Amino acid sequence: MARMTFAQAVDCALETAMAADERIMVMGEDVTMLRRNLYVRFGPRRVRQTPISEAAFLGAGVGAAMAGLRPVVEIMLVDFIAVAYDALLNEASKVNAFSGGKWNVPLVVRAACGGGYGDGGQHQQCLWGMLAGMPGISVVVPSNPADAAGLMLSALECDHPVVFLEHKLLSDYWLDYLGGASRGTVSFDVPAGGAEGEVAKPPQPVPIGKGRVAAEGSDLSVFSLGVSLHRCLEAASSLAAKGIRAEVIDLRSVTPLDRELIADSARKTGRVLVVDEDYMGFGLSGEVAATVAEAGVEAAFARVCCEGVIPFARHLEEEALPNKRRIIAAALDLVSG
Amino acid sequence: MARMTFAQAVDCALETAMAADERIMVMGEDVTMLRRNLYVRFGPRRVRQTPISEAAFLGAGVGAAMAGLRPVVEIMLVDFIAVAYDALLNEASKVNAFSGGKWNVPLVVRAACGGGYGDGGQHQQCLWGMLAGMPGISVVVPSNPADAAGLMLSALECDHPVVFLEHKLLSDYWLDYLGGASRGTVSFDVPAGGAEGEVAKPPQPVPIGKGRVAAEGSDLSVFSLGVSLHRCLEAASSLAAKGIRAEVIDLRSVTPLDRELIADSARKTGRVLVVDEDYMGFGLSGEVAATVAEAGVEAAFARVCCEGVIPFARHLEEEALPNKRRIIAAALDLVSG
């Protein structure tokens, strides 16, 4: 075990995997700098700088994966996937089906996501709900270093496309780059347990599609992931002080969703709260509701999500993204209602 | 009132609106042929042929809408929106918010959607759930000529972007083009009541965000739209023969979703079945479940959707898209369960 930052953990997983498997290569804009630790070790053949042509190089990642490589294609911020959407929606995710199951696309798409540092509505989206809507791919959103390393390892071993999203509040270098953390005159609400933690050496794979009970409880089930998971844990402490025991579940994978874990917890507590930094409508929170309902579990339901375009102003942003206050309020409502 | 095909109804709405409002123009690939009735009347200034550059011309549609036009941008098949996704996700839908509510984007994106004619998984998607996940836009899916004309009129009057989806099984010319209907050796399960019907002259606007009770019932609520709505109505007749009264609701708009109508009907029947030709996960069906749960309505829930990449083979496709048999089975399950 070693103490690592979130970013170090991902690097460590990648380095371990790249050393073991020659087929893995990384490409994206500025990766020789962003992944300089990998670059100095593996060189320009395996860590490859791209032009700002996401559609072409993500599409090329699909082709390369079909032809025997295991590319990790970086899309910087997940918001930018929009210019390369076709490569995921109509190519990567469909080749296996189209080929009658004969041809796989072992591709990892890595991108930073999420807000909380004042970059505005085009650079702070989560989009995991939208992405998870494509059949044929997985989407994972680790909330701590060990899961980050473990899910990256699993993604690299996976035979279908996996979107690996790292939240910028957890990755110190993103916060430094995009939040301007270096100036010392700004501060961010970085969840300590997410930005740094113990990681096994060598890191151990975390299965894709398996959630984790982050705190046990019996009064309500709180489903979350990424940075919001930590907001939920904080809220759970406050609720505990009021005698309310919240079960907090880190979903970790958006798809496949750990439907069994969701149903079991909902059945136990009878109350479901989804805390999701992604947009509220037509995404993860709705899918959790459907999962619970399909399992035949009767449970009260509420959600705390991002309800519109993310505002730029810090104080508006703070209210738009799920925060402890909103989570507690929703939980109290559920418990009393 | 006049009897019109679905396609004629949309043409009629567009022609009426274009005659009244000089700012409306249509652009897209092959529109001088596809919209030849509009072209001969309004000419190349207002019906404009584009190169196969969806990202550029949808983006240009956003700019043109900001600068005072009311463009109808055609994306042929909604599947192709993937190459122009940024224009919707990061531009069209966000300008109003980014400008502090001061600048609107009165843009209509028109595209054909849906399957049932054997064109394979890249040309038959619905994607309305994914699109509805973007805050700031509306998505409408008419199921009959009157709604098609009426929703198009409303879309043209709307001050924010509206995605107008027309199902290919309802639009004869698409079926002719893409299904090769001309050969006479193929047949398609075209819902008669959707492909042709009475339309007011001049056509009357249908409000965006309002569903419609297509058949009243008390045993279960079936929410659907587009072609699936007709499959539901057929299923409802069969169910009625078994003494089960299904309430069938045509949602018409995916977003805004008519949450009140959904909650009311669910409350009345206590059983909810969503029949959605779009992908099952992270989309409309989940959002309906969340809507019901948020309204505090306890209702049994099931859904009949498309669960993976749409197969090419007709017999596989037939099973993958919601059909009468699957709907009846799900309804019986719900009622007996």
Place this chain on the structure above:
Amino acid sequence: MKPDIERLYRQMARMRFFEEAQADLWNRGLVPGEMHLGMGEEAVVAGVLDHLREGDALALDHRSTPPLVARGVDLASMLLEVMGEEEGLCGGMGGHMHLFSREHLAGSSGIVGSSAPMGAGFALAAQYLDQGGIAFSFFGDGAANQGLVLESLNLASAWKLPQVFVCKDNSWAITTRTRSVTGGCLARRAASFGMPSFRVDGTRVERVWTAAEKAVRRARAGRGPSFILASCPRMEGHFLGDPLLRVYKEPLKQAVEIGPPLAKAAFSRPLSALARRCGYLGNIGRTIATLGGERYLTAIDPLLRAARLVPEESRARIEEEARSEVAEAVARAMEGRRRHG
């Protein structure tokens, strides 16, 4: 180097007969949905792919069957696939716009332009694995305005990818004359991304072969991508049953359908702009006429052109062999189909 014209002609004949067989199945209703044939592209495909070696990759568009025939994919399995049979190349899941053959490193897509990045990815893997493979991307003139293609030209050039871009320029994209929506010249456009660009008469297989030879040599030598712009006819319209061609072929029958609403629109009130509107009506008529006229009057059939280069005796034999190969595949496919029908 000189091409083996008989080998080229054999490939062209195989492709043509295969397309005819597909057309027949489609007309009989055994193939659902759209069907875009590559009739008219045979010289381009044969001339380019004659340089293909085992291990090379193919990224294809919606007219993917001719290259797959040339590549040696089992013909019956493709026919079974487009009929949606379980024994088809892709288990009935892909269909005619999504034919994939892993063993031949061949993929296709119905999204216009996406064969360019897919090919870039194949080429990237070839470069990375360093086993001498190269990748071919086939697409049309309309696709050359798609960002996917333009970005890929740059990517391939910047990375010196072993990729050959083949633009089959039939001068149409469905009903749109590509020239009317394209700025500049496509060959020069590709060259401006920093790669050799060859413009060639795509109805003359020997010329295509010569241009492709240079492009392929360059790619194999690790000197980067090339672009081939090959003009060719679109002999069967955009797809089978193309409504515009129908108007041209059966004007009376179709006019009944298309005519009245058009005329109604043109003469609707206010009538002030009548003359102008008649002009627009004329434009549509002209498009139909050009399209049909090109097909029936001026189209140069590359197969006939190639045939003239082949000695009479071999020609008949080659055609006979190709025809019976396809006939046999059709028979096998129909057999397979019946087993499950």
Place this chain on the structure above:
Amino acid sequence: MKPDIERLYRQMARMRFFEEAQADLWNRGLVPGEMHLGMGEEAVVAGVLDHLREGDALALDHRSTPPLVARGVDLASMLLEVMGEEEGLCGGMGGHMHLFSREHLAGSSGIVGSSAPMGAGFALAAQYLDQGGIAFSFFGDGAANQGLVLESLNLASAWKLPQVFVCKDNSWAITTRTRSVTGGCLARRAASFGMPSFRVDGTRVERVWTAAEKAVRRARAGRGPSFILASCPRMEGHFLGDPLLRVYKEPLKQAVEIGPPLAKAAFSRPLSALARRCGYLGNIGRTIATLGGERYLTAIDPLLRAARLVPEESRARIEEEARSEVAEAVARAMEGRRRHG
């Protein structure tokens, strides 16, 4: 025609001082998130926008403030916006990458390349409404590899849109040397889409002005788009706090942070490839050195260049006026801020 150099210099000074004011606010933590300044682009922006007329439109990228300053958008409202205040230009909803002013027909986007289609849309509306307006799209050299830009070049050319594409070529895209990921030459690339392409030293405002004059005249005459490739320095790195510039500026302090993991990676086992790895390490060092070196040693400040063209007396006055205009805007903005702080 000759430019009014004093007017140009005034604009440049206004932009520069505004950017400095933004940098100050950012450093004080009053502006959250990223902040991309346009320092170094002043000559490009001033030279082009001197030709702007009321009714023309602006489509901008992530360095949008200089054009907006030149356009006459209220300075305090922009400062309030980047500080996230309700009285800001966009009510605090947009922030520095999403500044919109409807009355000035000016929009921006943080998605690299999207100013090209947005500008095409503005130009389309101008052409449609036929009131003589034109549209300017500003973007960087890195953006020129983005499909959005490439497709828009074609669209504008095919449609003869009244659009002027302005590529501010600072030769970098964040830490990437654009040359290393770009095939061919950007000016020729744009020309290949069928439009005039001007290559100009973007540190010389008078030359930019002259090129822009031709482009604008052409657009206003309805003869279609043009492309201006203007080289210029990136004086403040990619964004404020650019970590690479920091390394260069404060090597000791930063080396502690960046060094160890790098060295560890370079010397991790197996050590067989040590020499090669040291080479890679060297590449990184070289990038940092180039980047920083360009900034500090070889960068030509366009403002100083322009200053030399302005008579001494007016120069001081112009600077003074610009400085006090910006100072006053800062004061107003801080006042507005305090009211709500």
